[in-house]
Amino acid sequence: MSELKGSGQQTADAPTPEDAFHETATLDSREQTHAPGAAPDGPVLAADGTPLKRSLARALRMQKIRALALIAPLLIFVLLTFIAPIASMLFRSVENEIVSDTLPETVVVLNDWDSAGGAPLPESLFEAFYVDLFLAQEQKLHTRLGTRLNYEQTGMSSLFRKSGRQVGKFDTDKYTDQFTALDASWEDPASWVAMMDNKSNRTALPFTARSWDRWVAYLNTEGDDPAKEDIEDFLFTTLYLDLAKTGGKGASDARITAAGSAVGDFETVSLAEQFADAEKDWADPEIWRVIQTFSPKFTSGYYLNAIDMQKTPDGIEKRPENQQIYLMLFKRTMFMSLVITFSCIMLGYPVAWILANLPSRTANLLMILVLLPFWTSLLVRTSAWKVMLQQQGVINDTLVWLGLVADDARLVMINNQFGTIVAMTHILLPFMILPLYSVMQTIPPTYLRAAKSLGATNWTAFWRVYFPQSVPGIGAGSVLVFILAIGYYITPEIVGGNTGTFISNRIAFHISSSLNWGLGAALGTILLAVVMLLYWVYDKIVGIDNVKLG
Amino acid sequence: MKLTKIFLASTALAFAAGAVAAEDMTIVSWGGAYSKSQLKAYHEPYMEKTGVNIINDESSAEAVAKLRAMNEAGNVTWDVVDVVAADAMRLCDEGLALEIDPDTQLAPAPDGTSAKDDFGDLLVSDCFIPQIVYSTTFGYRTDLVGDTPPDNICDVFDLEKYPGKRSLEKRPVNNVEWALICDGVPADEVYDVLETEEGQDRALAKLDTIKDSVIWWSAGADTPQLLADGEVVMGSTYNGRLFSLIVEQKQPVAMLWDYQVFDLDGWIIPAGLSEERQKRALDYIYFATDTQRLADQAKYISYGPARKSSAPLVGKHADLGIDMAPHMPTDPANSKTAVLYNFEFWADYRDDLDAKFQAWLAK
Numbered sequence: 001m002s003e004l005k006g007s008g009q010q011t012a013d014a015p016t017p018e019d020a021f022h023e024t025a026t027l028d029s030r031e032q033t034h035a036p037g038a039a040p041d042g043p044v045l046a047a048d049g050t051p052l053k054r055s056l057a058r059a060l061r062m063q064k065i066r067a068l069a070l071i072a073p074l075l076i077f078v079l080l081t082f083i084a085p086i087a088s089m090l091f092r093s094v095e096n097e098i099v100s101d102t103l104p105e106t107v108v109v110l111n112d113w114d115s116a117g118g119a120p121l122p123e124s125l126f127e128a129f130y131v132d133l134f135l136a137q138e139q140k141l142h143t144r145l146g147t148r149l150n151y152e153q154t155g156m157s158s159l160f161r162k163s164g165r166q167v168g169k170f171d172t173d174k175y176t177d178q179f180t181a182l183d184a185s186w187e188d189p190a191s192w193v194a195m196m197d198n199k200s201n202r203t204a205l206p207f208t209a210r211s212w213d214r215w216v217a218y219l220n221t222e223g224d225d226p227a228k229e230d231i232e233d234f235l236f237t238t239l240y241l242d243l244a245k246t247g248g249k250g251a252s253d254a255r256i257t258a259a260g261s262a263v264g265d266f267e268t269v270s271l272a273e274q275f276a277d278a279e280k281d282w283a284d285p286e287i288w289r290v291i292q293t294f295s296p297k298f299t300s301g302y303y304l305n306a307i308d309m310q311k312t313p314d315g316i317e318k319r320p321e322n323q324q325i326y327l328m329l330f331k332r333t334m335f336m337s338l339v340i341t342f343s344c345i346m347l348g349y350p351v352a353w354i355l356a357n358l359p360s361r362t363a364n365l366l367m368i369l370v371l372l373p374f375w376t377s378l379l380v381r382t383s384a385w386k387v388m389l390q391q392q393g394v395i396n397d398t399l400v401w402l403g404l405v406a407d408d409a410r411l412v413m414i415n416n417q418f419g420t421i422v423a424m425t426h427i428l429l430p431f432m433i434l435p436l437y438s439v440m441q442t443i444p445p446t447y448l449r450a451a452k453s454l455g456a457t458n459w460t461a462f463w464r465v466y467f468p469q470s471v472p473g474i475g476a477g478s479v480l481v482f483i484l485a486i487g488y489y490i491t492p493e494i495v496g497g498n499t500g501t502f503i504s505n506r507i508a509f510h511i512s513s514s515l516n517w518g519l520g521a522a523l524g525t526i527l528l529a530v531v532m533l534l535y536w537v538y539d540k541i542v543g544i545d546n547v548k549l550g
Numbered sequence: 551m552k553l554t555k556i557f558l559a560s561t562a563l564a565f566a567a568g569a570v571a572a573e574d575m576t577i578v579s580w581g582g583a584y585s586k587s588q589l590k591a592y593h594e595p596y597m598e599k600t601g602v603n604i605i606n607d608e609s610s611a612e613a614v615a616k617l618r619a620m621n622e623a624g625n626v627t628w629d630v631v632d633v634v635a636a637d638a639m640r641l642c643d644e645g646l647a648l649e650i651d652p653d654t655q656l657a658p659a660p661d662g663t664s665a666k667d668d669f670g671d672l673l674v675s676d677c678f679i680p681q682i683v684y685s686t687t688f689g690y691r692t693d694l695v696g697d698t699p700p701d702n703i704c705d706v707f708d709l710e711k712y713p714g715k716r717s718l719e720k721r722p723v724n725n726v727e728w729a730l731i732c733d734g735v736p737a738d739e740v741y742d743v744l745e746t747e748e749g750q751d752r753a754l755a756k757l758d759t760i761k762d763s764v765i766w767w768s769a770g771a772d773t774p775q776l777l778a779d780g781e782v783v784m785g786s787t788y789n790g791r792l793f794s795l796i797v798e799q800k801q802p803v804a805m806l807w808d809y810q811v812f813d814l815d816g817w818i819i820p821a822g823l824s825e826e827r828q829k830r831a832l833d834y835i836y837f838a839t840d841t842q843r844l845a846d847q848a849k850y851i852s853y854g855p856a857r858k859s860s861a862p863l864v865g866k867h868a869d870l871g872i873d874m875a876p877h878m879p880t881d882p883a884n885s886k887t888a889v890l891y892n893f894e895f896w897a898d899y900r901d902d903l904d905a906k907f908q909a910w911l912a913k
Contacts (some may be wrong), residue, residue: 143643154902158894161643322751325909365583392780415765463880498720498911499767506908512615514901 291523350437415497439473581608587850680856688808717785
């Protein structure tokens with residue numbers, strides 16, 4: 001529509017690469033006339049003596065940098081506020097670091113545990129888990145992990161919350177008492193700091209060294225001094241476990257080797273029993289198999305969940321039928337979006353045609369009527385449909401008054417698919433009319449008259465001459481309406497009941513309510529992929545060049 | 551990890567839209583009549599007393615998700631947040647809320663009883679300071695139920711006696727409990743039954759009997775609107791909404807208190823505030839949850855104060871002048887069969903049951 005005007009303005013206001021070319025070309029010709037002595041086969045020089053080619057390249061480069069600098073603020077803004085958050089959100093659909101970050105020792109032991117072969121739960125698993133859980137509950141991470149695992153196994157949430165409260169009260173203080181009875185200096189945190197600075201001590205006590213480092217790292221984030229905080233029971237437990245295994249050989253502290261020879265007589269505590277006493281579920285291998293299944297840093301679990309499958313310790317399987325919902329919702333979303341797009345075409349085409357063929361004064365007035373809904377709040381428009389369509393609403397009341405419908409058999413037009421389609425068609429209609437209108441405006445009315453003067457009937461003239469020229473508008477409108485429809489969730493939530501809701505309602509639920517962001521991200525990614533696929537199909541069939549917004 | 555932080559920091563830009571000045575305190579709540587009651591009972595006297603400017607944000611419905619995003623971005627812009635107890639538990643579980651010691655950080659009752667004893671069982675989470683007791687219960691159209699108005703929760707499931715539509719919340723919570731009770735399960739065994747697969751199916755099967763006559767709501771305002779328009783004969787919602795429908799808007803609606811489910815709403819302080827802001831937030835909480843302040847709120851809205859010592863102080867409605875006590879869910883006449891929301895059970899079974907419920911709903 002404004003193509004000519006636009007390009008005219010461009011050459012008038014903004015410098016373009018062509019300008020630079022003209023500039024250097026002028027310089028070049030000037031040089032040739034003013035310096036006739038230059039060798040005819042040498043490089044053509046610019047006014048400042050540099051070769052013309054380089055000078056031109058530099059000029060072009062400057063133009064490009066200037067252009068980039070001009071769009072830089074917008075580009076950075078878009079990258080930072082739009083692309084980056086979306087990318088990080090989508091990344092959550094596979095990310096599963098929380099398990100291995102919270103339970104690093106446990107995950108290592110679980111990797112070696114042959115769960116499928118029915119191997120018993122090793123004691124070392126509970127020893128590792130004791131240290132992990134103790135440190136996690138100090139940092140308040142255990143409940144977060146419980147929430148994460150509860151998505152996979154009901155009951156994990158309270159299992160972790162309750163165990164977190166009890167893990168500090170385990171009988172492992174027996175180790176503490178026995179070590180301090182052996183040598184009172186064990187109680188002194190400063191001596192531990194010195195002991196753990198020594199390399200040979202650390203090699204002799206590997207588990208203790210690892211746990212100590214995590215403990216110190218935690219204290220540092222809290223702003224506490226490791227040399228002043230009490231030594232907790234779990235450190236004495238790891239110390240005992242290390243000494244029981246190595247006897248403290250190779251340590252440079254006499255205190256360690258002395259304790260190493262004494263631990264053989266120590267009274268021991270079974271951590272497996274401690275955990276089973278606290279919560280009997282810990283003795284259940286199934287719980288551990290779930291943790292094992294979800295211990296890798298990345299998981300396909302969320303995606304499987306999003307297509308009604310599930311990842312279980314025994315492999316990937318279908319969800320029970322009474323929990324399958326997402327595939328059905330994807331299909332419903334596609335189907336309803338197509339119906340909405342189609343109704344928008346049917347309703348929008350005649351309106352756009354009238355607008356395009358009226359004198360511009362009347363057309364502008366009518367245009368305001370098309371745009372008016374845009375200026376009204378979405379919620380108000382949706383609620384207005386509720387008033388219109390409900391059983392005690394305007395339409396039903398009118399029908400009953402006219403005697404077309406019996407009072408006790410009022411039509412159900414809302415809280416179902418029909419309600420969603422009506423309300424969304426109304427809301428999205430302007431997105432169809434506007435591109436159609438601007439395309440139709442560019443179709444000269446003389447074409448139709450010419451067709452008719454050559455003997456075409458009204459229908460032939462419209463179908464063979466007018467309609468093909470308006471297809472780019474239909475294409476643009478359909479792409480807009482379809483893509484907007486697919487992501488709608490407020491309107492379906494209000495008027496959709498249980499048969500008219502979209503997949504986006506579930507995504508919104510998982511993002512803001514159930515907080516299962518991984519699943520929400522997986523559903524969102526699949527939706528994005530489907531839209532891109534449809535866009536590609538559309539490009540193959542209709543051709544994206546055929547889409548015109550005006 | 552670092553990259554994710556940068557990404558999220560940009561998301562936080564959106565939240566940080568209103569920059570917080572030193573004397574401002576952002577308090578997040580539910581909006582509507584509820585926020586108004588807090589403004590009158592807490593905010594106005596506090597601003598007068600301290601000179602702090604309180605900014606009201608109405609984002610409580612998305613509080614958990616937003617706090618999580620703010621926390622990951624390292625930029626928490628809220629000072630005090632009003633949430634339901636279940637959300638407070640989740641925030642506490644995720645380490646997003648500050649733990650409170652009721653005995654040192656909350657005001658004792660006027661007679662010297664410690665805050666811990668005064669709130670009693672209602673301190674359901676270490677991070678949660680209860681404010682009100684509200685309930686989810688039923689209202690019915692007095693002109694559409696004939697001569698025998700419903701007085702039993704199971705009348706909701708009785709389509710023959712009370713034909714017409716009902717409105718129920720679009721989530722399993724409360725609905726499955728009511729379904730089991732009306733299917734013959736004794737109230738104290740409901741959760742034992744619900745823990746089993748068969749029990750869950752049984753609850754959904756009971757709901758199946760009225761599924762075609764149910765309009766499912768997701769916003770608290772839906773049921774009052776549906777009742778006012780005569781779209782439904784009866785419907786569940788929060789008791790405060792029904793109070794304003796009946797008493798303030800004078801609609802032909804009455805309360806059905808049988809097996810109302812008590813729930814709690816209260817404050818949390820987000821974790822990760824600067825020392826100065828945390829101190830101010832704690833000071834506000836100390837002020838706003840004392841015995842008199844909690845009783846004051848009941849002048850503006852029909853929710854029961856969470857402290858035992860506040861109950862005798864509940865007076866008349868500030869504008870209407872009617873006695874508020876009989877409209878409280880905690881009133882002995884109303885709470886004969888009341889049950890308390892089972893936080894532990896729903897924290898575990900929320901995800902599982904919700905998936906089943908939504909799949910059932912979509913069928």
